[in-house]
Every structure is written in C-alpha cells, then in structure tokens.
Amino acid sequence: MGLLALPIPGSFFKVISCSVLVLLSLSCTSFTATEAYDPLDPSGNITIKWDIMSWTPDGYVAVVTIYNFQQYRHIQAPGWSLGWIWAKKEVIWSMMGGQTTEQGDCSRFKGNIPHCCKKDPTVVDLLPGTPYNQQIANCCKGGVINSWAQDPATAATSFQLSVGQAGTTNKTVRVPKNFTLKAPGPGYTCGPAKIVKPSKFITADKRRFTQALMTWNVTCTYSQFLAQKAPTCCVSLSSFYNSTIVPCPTCACGCQNTSLSGSCIDPNTPHLASVVPSAGKNSYTPLVQCTSHMCPIRVHWHVKVNYKEYWRVKVTITNFNYIMNYTQWNLVVQHPNFDNLTEIFSFNYKPLTPYGAINDTAMLWGVKFYNDLLMQAGPAGNVQSELLFQKDKSTFTFEKGWAFPRRIYFNGDNCVMPPPDAYPWLPNASSRQLIYTLGLVMTILSAVAFLQGYA
Ligand SMILES: *[C@@H]1O[C@H](CO)[C@@H](O)[C@H](O)[C@H]1NC(C)=O
Ligand SMILES: *[C@@H]1O[C@H](CO)[C@@H](O)[C@H](O)[C@H]1NC(C)=O
Ligand SMILES: *[C@@H]1O[C@H](CO)[C@@H](O)[C@H](O)[C@H]1NC(C)=O
Ligand SMILES: *[C@@H]1O[C@H](CO)[C@@H](O)[C@H](O)[C@H]1NC(C)=O
Ligand SMILES: *[C@@H]1O[C@H](CO)[C@@H](O)[C@H](O)[C@H]1NC(C)=O
Ligand SMILES: *[C@@H]1O[C@H](CO)[C@@H](O)[C@H](O)[C@H]1NC(C)=O
Numbered sequence: 261m262g263l264l265a266l267p268i269p270g271s272f273f274k275v276i277s278c279s280v281l282v283l284l285s286l287s288c289t290s291f292t293a294t295e296a297y298d299p300l301d302p303s304g305n306i307t308i309k310w311d312i313m314s315w316t317p318d319g320y321v322a323v324v325t326i327y328n329f330q331q332y333r334h335i336q337a338p339g340w341s342l343g344w345i346w347a348k349k350e351v352i353w354s355m356m357g358g359q360t361t362e363q364g365d366c367s368r369f370k371g372n373i374p375h376c377c378k379k380d381p382t383v384v385d386l387l388p389g390t391p392y393n394q395q396i397a398n399c400c401k402g403g404v405i406n407s408w409a410q411d412p413a414t415a416a417t418s419f420q421l422s423v424g425q426a427g428t429t430n431k432t433v434r435v436p437k438n439f440t441l442k443a444p445g446p447g448y449t450c451g452p453a454k455i456v457k458p459s460k461f462i463t464a465d466k467r468r469f470t471q472a473l474m475t476w477n478v479t480c481t482y483s484q485f486l487a488q489k490a491p492t493c494c495v496s497l498s499s500f501y502n503s504t505i506v507p508c509p510t511c512a513c514g515c516q517n518t519s520l521s522g523s524c525i526d527p528n529t530p531h532l533a534s535v536v537p538s539a540g541k542n543s544y545t546p547l548v549q550c551t552s553h554m555c556p557i558r559v560h561w562h563v564k565v566n567y568k569e570y571w572r573v574k575v576t577i578t579n580f581n582y583i584m585n586y587t588q589w590n591l592v593v594q595h596p597n598f599d600n601l602t603e604i605f606s607f608n609y610k611p612l613t614p615y616g617a618i619n620d621t622a623m624l625w626g627v628k629f630y631n632d633l634l635m636q637a638g639p640a641g642n643v644q645s646e647l648l649f650q651k652d653k654s655t656f657t658f659e660k661g662w663a664f665p666r667r668i669y670f671n672g673d674n675c676v677m678p679p680p681d682a683y684p685w686l687p688n689a690s691s692r693q694l695i696y697t698l699g700l701v702m703t704i705l706s707a708v709a710f711l712q713g714y715a
C-alpha cells in the first residue's frame with residue numbers, strides 16, 4: 261500500500277530478514293539502526309548559547325539562552341533541566357531566572373557562600389510569578405518551551421549566572437563540558453560547546469548594537485530511540501461509507517493485564533476525583549483511563565462527507581490521561597491530499613515541507629485561548645477540527661484506505677496506527693460509482709424535501 265515509505269522519525273527501526281532458505285536452517289539476521297535524524301524536521305535541534313556579558317574579578321557573568329529550533333517538538337511541564345561539567349574548579353556565585361537543583365559542598369567558602377559548588381550542576385527554570393528581582397528577560401516559564409513552528413516568540417528561554425574561580429579573559433576561560441538536556445526525560449544528545457562569533461544585541465532604541473565578550477554554542481538533537489519511550493498515542497479510523505469503527509490496536513501503548521504498564525483508572529469508579537492523585541499538577545508519568553489500547557492520547561480520523569469537488573474529514577484528539585493538561589499540544593499528520601487543503605476549522609495549520617516539492621505533511625495545533633489546552637481525561641478532555649480537501653481527480657479515491665492518514669504524531673511522538681488490512685472498506689468493488697449514486701440520491705431526496713417544505 262506504500263504506507264510508511266520514509267523511515268520512522270526519531271529513528272529506531274529494526275529489520276528482521278529471513279530468507280526461505282535461511283529459515284530452513286532456523287537462522288535469522290537482525291539489524292538495529294539508530295540515528296538522531298527526523299525526516300520531517302531534518303535540521304530540528306535545540307541550541308544553547310552562552311554569552312559572556314561582563315568579566316568579574318574572579319570570573320564572568322553569562323546569559324544562557326536555550327532556543328528550540330524544532331518545528332513541532334516542544335518541552336512541556338514539568339520542563340527542561342540542563343546539566344554540564346565544569347572544566348576547572350568553577351563555582352556559581354549567583355543566578356537569575358533559573359536555579360541549580362543542588363547547592364553541593366560549599367564548606368571551603370567563608371563569608372559569601374556561592375549558589376552552587378557542584379562540579380556537575382543541573383539548572384532548572386524558575387516558575388512564572390517569580391519575584392521581579394530574581395527574573396531576567398525571557399525567563400521563568402516553569403521549564404516550558406514552545407516549538408518553533410507554533411510560536412517562535414516563546415520558543416526560547418534564558419537564565420543568567422555569575423561564575424567564579426573561572427578565567428577572566430577570552431584566553432583563560434574554559435568552556436564547560438558534557439552538556440546534558442532533559443526535557444524532562446531522556447532523548448536529547450548534546451554536542452561539545454563551540455566558540456562562535458560573539459552575539460550582537462540591539463539596544464532598546466534600535467540605534468546601537470552591543471556585543472557579547474565571548475559566545476559559545478551547544479547543539480542538542482532528539483532521538484526517539486534514546487527516549488526509550490513506549491508509544492503514547494494511537495489512531496482510530498471510521499468513515500461514512502462503512503459503519504465499522506476501526507479502534508486503536510489492542511495494547512498499542514500497554515496492556516491492562518501486565519504489571520509493566522502500571523495501573524489504570526476505570527472511568528465508572530464512583531469517586532473518581534478521590535482516586536486520581538495529585539490533581540492539579542501535571543506529571544510526566546501518565547495515569548490513564550482503562551482502555552484496550554492504554555494510550556494517554558487517541559487521535560480519531562473520520563471521513564465525514566463526500567462532495568463532488570471536495571471531501572471532509574473530522575479529527576478528534578482525546579486525552580485519556582488523568583494527570584496531564586496538554587498545553588500547546590500539536591499534531592503532525594501526513595496525507596497526500598494536504599497539498600489541496602482548502603479549509604481547516606478551529607485549529608492552526610502550517611505545512612511542513614522539508615523536501616520542498618512534497619507538500620503532504622501538516623502541523624496542526626490549537627487556537628490560543630480556545631483549544632490550545634487539551635484538558636485532562638474527562639468530559640472536557642478532547643479537541644476537534646474539520647478539514648476540507650479539494651479533490652485532485654487524478655489521485656483521489658476512497659479505495660484501499662487512501663482517505664486515511666499515512667502517519668500521525670502527537671507532540672512529536674509517533675502514534676500507533678491500525679494495521680492497513682483493518683481499514684474500513686468500501687462496500688464493494690464498483691464502489692466509487694455507488695458513492696456517487698448515493699450522493700446523487702441524497703441530493704435528490706433533500707431537494708424533494710426542500711420543495712415539499714415550501715410547497
Ligand atoms: C539548528 O537549527 C537551526 C535552525 O533550524 C539551524 O540553522 C542550524 O543549522 C541547526 N544546527 C545544527 C547543528 O544542525
Ligand atoms: C579574544 O579577544 C581578542 C581581542 O581582545 C580577539 O582578537 C580574539 O579573537 C579573541 N579570542 C577568542 C577565542 O574569542
Ligand atoms: C564527558 O564526555 C567525554 C566524551 O564524551 C567522556 O569521555 C567522559 O567520560 C565524560 N565525563 C563524564 C564525567 O561524564
Ligand atoms: C549560535 O547560536 C545562535 C543562536 O541560535 C545562532 O544565531 C548562531 O548562528 C549560532 N552560531 C553558530 C556558529 O552556529
Ligand atoms: C493481556 O490482554 C491482551 C488483550 O486483552 C491479550 O492479548 C494478552 O494475551 C493478555 N496477556 C496476559 C498475560 O494475560
Ligand atoms: C487541568 O486544568 C484544570 C482547569 O484549569 C484544573 O482544574 C486541573 O486541576 C488541571 N489538571 C492538571 C493535571 O493540572
């Protein structure tokens with residue numbers, strides 16, 4: 261059917277090849293390829309930039325900015341943490357807009373005690389509402405960073421640190437080593453810090469440029485293989501031309517009966533609220549409603565209407581996780597008809613075209629203050645949209661599952677699709693004719709009804 265023509269992004273694919281002859285001798289070969297490359301976002305990365313703003317008697321003051329250059333992968337609550345290893349015996353005297361998780365052993369200091377004396381500090385963001393005297397510009401977002409496509413203005417975050425026992429010129433300062441970025445789990449690999457051309461800053465009146473005394477960059481890339489995550493999302497399908505609803509594959513994200521996937525919550529529990537712990541705090545480990553698929557997120561694709569020149573799809577995203585409100589969620593959908601998307605209701609849309617000519621991938625996300633928050637499991641735990649596509653007569657068909665998406669990601673994670681042979685079928689082979697006939701009959705019936713109503 262030609263589905264999954266490209267490798268799975270974030271890339272972990274396993275090929276097991278057994279030729280018939282080899283099979284006889286019962287030996288198979290198995291390769292596992294891993295790479296941190298996402299075909300839908302080939303240059304996606306997180307860049308961490310250190311700008312030394314001033315030298316101090318025993319070190320420097322630096323502003324560290326984390327830019328999320330990934331199109332659709334964002335960092336959600338409880339947020340990022342950034343670690344590194346100092347090259348020498350540096351300490352952090354003070355910080356603004358961020359803090360280290362541990363102070364470490366500062367017993368060798370008298371009088372002024374540093375903020376952190378650890379050789380391998382870990383920095384986290386401060387929460388919104390931090391007192392102004394501890395903030396710097398662009399800080400204090402609780403570790404949340406938006407994706408570049410969704411909102412470049414909130415896709416970066418900064419903190420400032422004053423480093424002591426460090427070099428005090430661009431010749432003696434040593435760049436930190438072994439950067440680690442958690443977002444909040446594993447998945448990112450960071451390269452070494454590279455000294456680059458000093459950043460330039462424009463003054464508030466836009467009439468003068470200033471520049472950093474020294475700048476270095478660190479680039480981190482994501483790999484789903486490193487993240488070692490079980491799937492977190494699955495896809496179900498239905499259509500107007502077949503009453504079968506194809507559900508998410510059983511055990512797509514875990515099985516109810518295995519201890520591995522942990523516990524789940526029966527939505528019919530009489531005192532649901534008291535069973536769900538720590539409500540009001542987003543947690544990284546999901547607590548899902550008991551379903552056959554056990555996924556925190558289900559995306560349903562319904563082929564809703566067939567018009568002469570157009571066809572219409574309804575997309576519903578349902579949250580089955582009781583302890584996560586997904587802020588700034590996003591969906592990436594691949595379908596060949598996206599090059600003729602005519603209208604989309606109540607979601608934002610941006611085409612992702614990493615290969616220029618191929619315009620079959622869409623990024624969809626919520627409208628600010630309307631449905632950009634996908635609420636925790638429950639009656640409000642869903643968002644939906646309708647998409648209107650113009651038919652390209654040379655490719656359009658309802659046959660062989662063509663009308664269904666090739667793949668879907670929710671928040672950058674690949675959603676488990678039903679097997680292609682389970683897709684809803686057209687009632688019979690001469691189906692296209694039948695659908696047009698049905699459409700015609702419906703039109704005539706409604707015209708008759710219309711005339712009767714006004715007779
Ligand atoms: C990181 O992303 C930016 C923006 O897309 C790009 O300009 C830069 O080349 C990327 N860096 C690497 C090392 O891929
Ligand atoms: C250090 O500063 C000098 C001028 O003060 C400059 O010529 C040199 O390129 C700088 N070196 C680095 C590594 O930035
Ligand atoms: C830092 O990274 C280098 C090279 O990647 C590695 O050899 C070294 O063991 C790491 N150091 C620590 C303390 O993790
Ligand atoms: C360093 O990062 C900044 C911010 O992302 C970027 O503008 C700059 O081009 C980068 N420099 C290099 C040499 O990659
Ligand atoms: C768990 O349930 C799934 C589907 O309901 C079934 O396929 C599987 O065999 C069960 N496993 C065990 C260990 O009972
Ligand atoms: C989600 O948001 C609702 C309404 O703002 C709030 O009542 C609920 O506690 C939040 N849940 C979590 C897990 O943060």
Ligand SMILES: *[C@@H]1O[C@H](CO)[C@@H](O)[C@H](O)[C@H]1NC(C)=O
Nearest residue numbers: 598599600601602611613619
């Ligand atoms: C992709 O298709 C959409 C919908 O027709 C269109 O709005 C967009 O401009 C196209 N993008 C590119 C890069 O061709």
Ligand SMILES: *[C@@H]1O[C@H](CO)[C@@H](O)[C@H](O)[C@H]1NC(C)=O
Nearest residue numbers: 599600601619650651652653
């Ligand atoms: C669909 O989009 C393609 C590429 O943008 C365009 O060449 C073609 O004419 C469009 N088809 C229709 C029916 O609009």
Ligand SMILES: *[C@@H]1O[C@H](CO)[C@@H](O)[C@H](O)[C@H]1NC(C)=O
Nearest residue numbers: 502504682683684685686687
């Ligand atoms: C609807 O699709 C299912 C496959 O999902 C198929 O088994 C069934 O026969 C189809 N129904 C009709 C009326 O063709």
